[in-house]
Amino acid sequence: MPNEQHIASAFDRDLEAIQAHIMKMGGLVESAILDAARSLEMRDEELANDVRNRDRAIDRLEVLINEQAAQVIALRAPAASDLRTVLTVLKVSGNLERIGDYAKNIAKRNSVLVQMSQMEGAPSDIRRMAQAVELMLKDALDAYIMRDVNLAEDVRQRDADVDQMYNSLFRQFLTFMMEDPRNITACMHLHFIGKNIERMGDHVTSIADQVIYLVTGDMPTDVRPKQDLTSFMANTKEN
Amino acid sequence: MNDMRILERDVTTNTIKFAGRDVHVFYGETEAIKGIDVDIEDNTVTAFIGPSGCGKSTFLRCLNRMNDTIDVCRVTGNITLDGEDIYDSKVDPVQLRAKVGMVFQKPNPFPKSIYDNIAYGPRIHGLAKTKADLDEIVEKSLRRGAIWNEVKDRLHAPGTGLSGGQQQRLCIARAIATEPEVLLMDEPCSALDPIATAQVEELIDELRANYSVVIVTHSMQQAARVSQKTAFFHLGDLVEFGATNEIFTNPKDPRTEAYITGRIG
Numbered sequence: 001m002p003n004e005q006h007i008a009s010a011f012d013r014d015l016e017a018i019q020a021h022i023m024k025m026g027g028l029v030e031s032a033i034l035d036a037a038r039s040l041e042m043r044d045e046e047l048a049n050d051v052r053n054r055d056r057a058i059d060r061l062e063v064l065i066n067e068q069a070a071q072v073i074a075l076r077a078p079a080a081s082d083l084r085t086v087l088t089v090l091k092v093s094g095n096l097e098r099i100g101d102y103a104k105n106i107a108k109r110n111s112v113l114v115q116m117s118q119m120e121g122a123p124s125d126i127r128r129m130a131q132a133v134e135l136m137l138k139d140a141l142d143a144y145i146m147r148d149v150n151l152a153e154d155v156r157q158r159d160a161d162v163d164q165m166y167n168s169l170f171r172q173f174l175t176f177m178m179e180d181p182r183n184i185t186a187c188m189h190l191h192f193i194g195k196n197i198e199r200m201g202d203h204v205t206s207i208a209d210q211v212i213y214l215v216t217g218d219m220p221t222d223v224r225p226k227q228d229l230t231s232f233m234a235n236t237k238e239n
Numbered sequence: 240m241n242d243m244r245i246l247e248r249d250v251t252t253n254t255i256k257f258a259g260r261d262v263h264v265f266y267g268e269t270e271a272i273k274g275i276d277v278d279i280e281d282n283t284v285t286a287f288i289g290p291s292g293c294g295k296s297t298f299l300r301c302l303n304r305m306n307d308t309i310d311v312c313r314v315t316g317n318i319t320l321d322g323e324d325i326y327d328s329k330v331d332p333v334q335l336r337a338k339v340g341m342v343f344q345k346p347n348p349f350p351k352s353i354y355d356n357i358a359y360g361p362r363i364h365g366l367a368k369t370k371a372d373l374d375e376i377v378e379k380s381l382r383r384g385a386i387w388n389e390v391k392d393r394l395h396a397p398g399t400g401l402s403g404g405q406q407q408r409l410c411i412a413r414a415i416a417t418e419p420e421v422l423l424m425d426e427p428c429s430a431l432d433p434i435a436t437a438q439v440e441e442l443i444d445e446l447r448a449n450y451s452v453v454i455v456t457h458s459m460q461q462a463a464r465v466s467q468k469t470a471f472f473h474l475g476d477l478v479e480f481g482a483t484n485e486i487f488t489n490p491k492d493p494r495t496e497a498y499i500t501g502r503i504g
Contacts, residue, residue, distance in 0.1 A: 004497060006500065007502065011501065078500070079487045080487060080488065080496050080499050081496060083487075083488060084489075
């Protein structure tokens with residue numbers, strides 16, 4: 001992407017403003033992920049409520065970004081890397097909004113979980129998984145800002161680790177539930193939380209894909225190794 | 240499964256009309272075109288874009304030897320139309336220009352009737368034996384020029400009395416009246432309003448069925464809208480030549496990128 005400025009300097013300002021919104025949105029989403037996981041581990045209902053309330057700001061930013069992207073398309077007819085920037089911004093803001101929703105959903109489930117007894121081990125596993133995803137998101141956004149294809153590719157590959165963490169959580173919850181049916185409610189909530197984080201990883205991967213498209217003009221076509229194998233697990237004894 | 244790609248831009252042929260090889264153009268000492276190779280396909284709209292003074296109009300004018308009229312202008316290299324060298328001494332430029340029509344920036348109808356504007360070319364090239372033949376050519380050309388319905392009741396009114404957009408379509412109709420094989424257009428819409436521009440662009444797209452069209456335009460959006468192939472000229476070089484959608488979404492050369500995104504003038 002050329003570093004020179006546009007002859008129409010207002011065009012540069014428009015694009016920079018939109019990308020600044022993306023970064024702001026990314027920051028809000030990162031802290032939503034971490035706080036949601038922390039509220040789970042600390043059984044902190046207040047923090048969970050805070051995460052739920054903060055989702056509105058993320059949603060508003062998405063609306064703003066969409067409006068401004070539409071405006072740039074209508075008024076400036078962007079081409080080449082400018083066009084790819086605007087298209088990327090639209091998709092990335094959509095991904096971030098979804099990740100924000102998952103964080104909010106985790107916080108919501110936490111409000112139920114705090115009423116029950118703590119499941120040993122699971123919340124800290126979930127927190128580690130959330131941290132891994134948050135770090136991926138941070139790197140994906142850094143890759144976006146620095147137009148760094150290698151970093152984006154690294155993020156894509158790391159999604160496999162998150163999938164594996166989810167697989168092991170899945171097995172763990174199946175075991176807990178079979179041991180004692182009274183665990184089922186909590187395990188179901190925890191499982192959805194794990195699934196939410198796993199889905200966040202997929203959205204982060206999609207952001208990394210967008211970075212590669214933004215820089216190279218082509219979407220990555222290689223098949224990433226899929227590590228989420230839970231769809232094939234019938235019961236734990238076979239695994 | 241149905242192919243869901245945008246097919247409208249498909250080029251159905253890859254017959255090459257014009258082939259330029261190592262074309263240099265000099266105006267006196269100044270080298271305006273610095274050795275370019277280009278293949279222009281049949282039934283295709285090829286757009287030449289680039290900043291002022293980049294050589295795109297100069298190159299366009301080489302294609303029907305309009306540069307012959309400029310004393311200091313010298314063309315070297317090789318340009319062929321259907322495999323025949325158009326700069327060969329045996330080629331009659333007037334015959335060449337009947338095969339390679341041209342439309343200019345400003346509509347320039349002859350100060351004659353609408354009918355005579357169209358009939359002039361066919362008459363001097365002896366394309367019509369009878370008045371009925373000529374009437375037919377005039378009607379057909381005006382229809383192809385997408386202006387027939389607007390002028391059919393006043394064919395003997397002066398062409399200069401039409402609106403700017405109508406005049407330009409009249410000039411296009413005039414250019415196609417001699418049944419050319421290639422139509423060169425040098426900024427055909429720069430003097431037109433958006434409606435007339437849209438009509439001319441629609442017309443260009445229709446003409447593609449029968450002709451090879453080469454258009455020089457300063458409007459990148461116009462190049463993106465009407466062409467299948469785009470050539471980007473810069474300082475006398477042909478920097479990049481390729482499928483229009485490639486050029487506008489993912490150009491390979493940083494100079495092309497800088498130009499189409501509005502970073503160099």
